[in-house]
Amino acid sequence: MRRSLNTQHLQIVETTTKSLATICQRASLEDVTTEGTVRIRLADGSVHCAVLATEESDQALLVAIEAKKPVVVCVMEEEWVILGLLRDRLGLAPAGAIGPRVELEASDSLIIGCGEASIELHASGRIALRGHDVLVSSSGTAAIQGAAVRIN
Numbered sequence: 001m002r003r004s005l006n007t008q009h010l011q012i013v014e015t016t017t018k019s020l021a022t023i024c025q026r027a028s029l030e031d032v033t034t035e036g037t038v039r040i041r042l043a044d045g046s047v048h049c050a051v052l053a054t055e056e057s058d059q060a061l062l063v064a065i066e067a068k069k070p071v072v073v074c075v076m077e078e079e080w081v082i083l084g085l086l087r088d089r090l091g092l093a094p095a096g097a098i099g100p101r102v103e104l105e106a107s108d109s110l111i112i113g114c115g116e117a118s119i120e121l122h123a124s125g126r127i128a129l130r131g132h133d134v135l136v137s138s139s140g141t142a143a144i145q146g147a148a149v150r151i152n
Contacts, residue, residue: 023074023075024072024073024074024083025042025043025072025073025074026043026070026071026072026073026086027040027041027042027043027070027071027072027073027080027082028040028041028068028069028070028071029041029061029064029065029067029068029069029070029071029082030047030065030068031065032062032065033049037049037050038050038052038061038065038082040071040073040080040082041068042073048080049080050073050079050080050081050082051079051080051081051082052081052082053081053082053083053084054082054083054084054085056084056085059102064085069085069086070085070086071083071084071085071086072084072086106121106123107123108122108123109121109122109123116130116131116132117130117131117132118130118131
């Protein structure tokens with residue numbers, strides 16, 4: 001009895017492993033549709049829309065899509081699912097680094113804040129820099145230019 005139970009268990013494991021191998025596979029990130037859906041390219045060259053099941057930030061995903069990075073995907077309920085980016089080693093960039101350059105764009109205003117400090121950029125060209133203590137430092141010339149410059 002015990003021997004047949006082990007054989008059954010091995011058959012289940014073997015079947016499950018084969019099933020996962022045919023369902024999960026390597027793909028590459030292709031592009032993003034105008035609606036924001038990520039598309040993947042499978043090894044056979046076919047391109048499919050996919051949903052995301054990864055905790056990567058949108059910015060990190062956009063960088064990865066631009067580089068056509070490899071991902072692991074699977075099929076769930078007849079829908080392709082991106083499980084994560086594939087990497088062969090840990091990155092040497094500091095935690096949170098997502099690329100050599102980051103571009104953020106907003107139609108009206110963009111606010112970057114931390115506690116009581118913030119930088120506000122407005123589409124009109126107005127920039128507001130706020131903080132308890134504000135330090136401006138330069139190893140070269142620090143220039144303040146404007147139609148009128150008011151200090152205090």
